[in-house]
Amino acid sequence: MTVENYENVVIGSGEGGKYLAWHLSQSGQQVAVIERRWIGGSCPNVNCLPSKNEIWSAKVAYLSQHASTFGVAPTKPPSDMEAVQERKRRMVQGLIATNLEHYKSSSTELVMGEAKFVGPKTLAVQLNDGGTRTLKAERIFLNLGTHASIPPVPGLAEARPLTNIELLQLDRIPEHLIVLGGGYVGLEFAQAFRRFGSRVTILHRGSQLLTNQDADIAGSLLETLLKEEIEVIAVSETLRVAGTSGSSVTLRVKTDAGETTVAGSDILVATGRAPNTTSIGLEIAGVQLTEQGYVKVDDRLQTTAAGIWAIGECAGSPQFTHISYDDFRVIRDNLAGIDRTTAGRLVPSCLFTDPPVSQIGLTEEEARRRGIPVRVTKLPMAAVLRTRTLDESHGFMKALLEVGGDCILGFSMIGPEAGEVMAIVQVAMLAGLPYTTLRDATFTHPTMAEGLVFLFSEVEPRR
CATH class of the missing domain: 3.30.390.30 (FAD/NAD-linked reductase, C-terminal dimerisation domain)
Structure with missing residues (x-):
C-alpha cells in the first residue's frame, strides 16, 4: 500500500471546505479535497441555488396566472417542468464549471471518491472511477454535510418518498404532493409546486409552522399559504404509509380531531436532516460525536482529535451556506494566529417563500x-x-x-x-x-x- 502524504486534506467540497482548500492552496500549501459526488457541495447542486431557481420559475408562473391584477392579459398554460428543469440544469452546470475553474486556478487537487479513516490522520479513498488511494495528512478538515432524514414511520421508506434531491429532479408536476414537515424546505417547495399546478397538503407535527419563529410571523405566512389553496394540517402525526410515491400513496394521520386518511400522488419528506458522520471511521481518528451524531467541536471548530477540524453542518453549525462560509473564516484566521471564534455570532436566516x-x-x-x-x-x-x-x-x-x-x-x-x-x-x-x-x-x-x-x-x- 502506497501512502501519499499531504499537508492538508479536506473531506467534502461544500462551501466552507472548498474556500478553506482554495485559501490554503493559494497560500502555497499542498491541499487535496475528497468529494463523493457534488462538486462545490450540495448548495449549488441540490439545495440552495437550484431550489431558489425553481422557486423563481414558480413565481413567474404565479404572476402569469394573475397578470390581470397588473392590467395584463393573464395566461394559464400548464407549467412546462421539462423547461423549468433545463433552466435549472444550465445554472447548475455553470456553477460546477466555476468551481472546477477555482480548483484549477488555485492548484487544489480534487479527488472524486469516498473517504474512510483507516488510522490517525490516514484515509483510504475508494475512487469513483475505480481503484483506491491512501492519503495521510498533517491536518484534516471535515466538511461532511448532512442529508435528509426519513422518519421511522411504518411504510414510509418503502413508499420511496422524495427528498429535496429527487424533487428538484422532477420533470413532471405531481398531481397531489403531500409534504411532511412545515419548516424551510417543506414550505418553500409546497408553495412552488402549488404554483406549478399541484394540489398540495402539508402535514406538520407542531401546532405552528416555522417552529423557531414568532407566532405572528408563522400566522402571517399561514394566511398566504391558505389563500393559495394549500391545505395545512398542523398537530398531525403520520402513523403509517401505504403505496408508492410517484403513483399513489395513502397516509394514516392522527390529529387533534382523531385519525384520518390523506391520499395523494407523491410524498416529500422535509422533517429534518442528519449529519453524514457514520461509516467514515471517525472513531479510528479519535473524533468524538455529540449525542445527536454531530462532530464535537469547540468554538474554534477544533475536534477532539489534534490536527482535525470540522466545518459547517456536520459540526452542528446552523444549517446555512453562509454559516459554513463563516466557519471557513474562523478556521482560516485561527490557523494564521488570529483569535476568532463562533461564539456570539449573529445568524441571519431567510425563508424564500413569497x-x-x-x-x-x-x-x-x-x-x-x-x-x-x-x-x-x-x-x-x-x-x-x-x-x-x-x-x-x-x-x-x-x-x-x-x-x-x-x-x-x-x-x-x-x-x-x-x-x-x-x-x-x-x-x-x-x-x-x-x-x-x-x-x-x-x-x-x-x-x-x-x-x-x-x-x-x-x-x-x-x-
Missing part, C-alpha cells in the same frame, strides 16, 4: 424564554409605499430593542425583499448602532428599506 421571511437576533419568544426584557416595534408592510406599487402589501416588519438602551436586539420581517431589508438591520446590529441611526437615515423613495424609517419612528422614547 413573501419571504427573514430574521436575525432575538425573537419575542426567545426573549421571553430567556427572561430578556425588550421593547417591540411593528409596522405593517402596507405602510411601506413600495409594496403598493407591487401589489404585495401582505406582512409586516418587527424589531426588538433593549429596555435600558437603544440597541437593536432582533429583527423579523415577512414581506417583499425581506432578506435585503434584514441585511441593513444586521449591519447596524454588528456596528452596535442605536435604532435611531436607521430612524433618522435618508433611504431612497420608494424602496422597501424606507420602511425602516417608519418602523423605528414608531418607537416610544426611552424613559
Whole structure:
C-alpha cells in the first residue's frame, strides 16, 4: 500500500471546505479535497441555488396566472417542468464549471471518491472511477454535510418518498404532493409546486409552522399559504404509509380531531436532516460525536482529535451556506494566529417563500424564554409605499430593542425583499448602532428599506 502524504486534506467540497482548500492552496500549501459526488457541495447542486431557481420559475408562473391584477392579459398554460428543469440544469452546470475553474486556478487537487479513516490522520479513498488511494495528512478538515432524514414511520421508506434531491429532479408536476414537515424546505417547495399546478397538503407535527419563529410571523405566512389553496394540517402525526410515491400513496394521520386518511400522488419528506458522520471511521481518528451524531467541536471548530477540524453542518453549525462560509473564516484566521471564534455570532436566516421571511437576533419568544426584557416595534408592510406599487402589501416588519438602551436586539420581517431589508438591520446590529441611526437615515423613495424609517419612528422614547 502506497501512502501519499499531504499537508492538508479536506473531506467534502461544500462551501466552507472548498474556500478553506482554495485559501490554503493559494497560500502555497499542498491541499487535496475528497468529494463523493457534488462538486462545490450540495448548495449549488441540490439545495440552495437550484431550489431558489425553481422557486423563481414558480413565481413567474404565479404572476402569469394573475397578470390581470397588473392590467395584463393573464395566461394559464400548464407549467412546462421539462423547461423549468433545463433552466435549472444550465445554472447548475455553470456553477460546477466555476468551481472546477477555482480548483484549477488555485492548484487544489480534487479527488472524486469516498473517504474512510483507516488510522490517525490516514484515509483510504475508494475512487469513483475505480481503484483506491491512501492519503495521510498533517491536518484534516471535515466538511461532511448532512442529508435528509426519513422518519421511522411504518411504510414510509418503502413508499420511496422524495427528498429535496429527487424533487428538484422532477420533470413532471405531481398531481397531489403531500409534504411532511412545515419548516424551510417543506414550505418553500409546497408553495412552488402549488404554483406549478399541484394540489398540495402539508402535514406538520407542531401546532405552528416555522417552529423557531414568532407566532405572528408563522400566522402571517399561514394566511398566504391558505389563500393559495394549500391545505395545512398542523398537530398531525403520520402513523403509517401505504403505496408508492410517484403513483399513489395513502397516509394514516392522527390529529387533534382523531385519525384520518390523506391520499395523494407523491410524498416529500422535509422533517429534518442528519449529519453524514457514520461509516467514515471517525472513531479510528479519535473524533468524538455529540449525542445527536454531530462532530464535537469547540468554538474554534477544533475536534477532539489534534490536527482535525470540522466545518459547517456536520459540526452542528446552523444549517446555512453562509454559516459554513463563516466557519471557513474562523478556521482560516485561527490557523494564521488570529483569535476568532463562533461564539456570539449573529445568524441571519431567510425563508424564500413569497413573501419571504427573514430574521436575525432575538425573537419575542426567545426573549421571553430567556427572561430578556425588550421593547417591540411593528409596522405593517402596507405602510411601506413600495409594496403598493407591487401589489404585495401582505406582512409586516418587527424589531426588538433593549429596555435600558437603544440597541437593536432582533429583527423579523415577512414581506417583499425581506432578506435585503434584514441585511441593513444586521449591519447596524454588528456596528452596535442605536435604532435611531436607521430612524433618522435618508433611504431612497420608494424602496422597501424606507420602511425602516417608519418602523423605528414608531418607537416610544426611552424613559
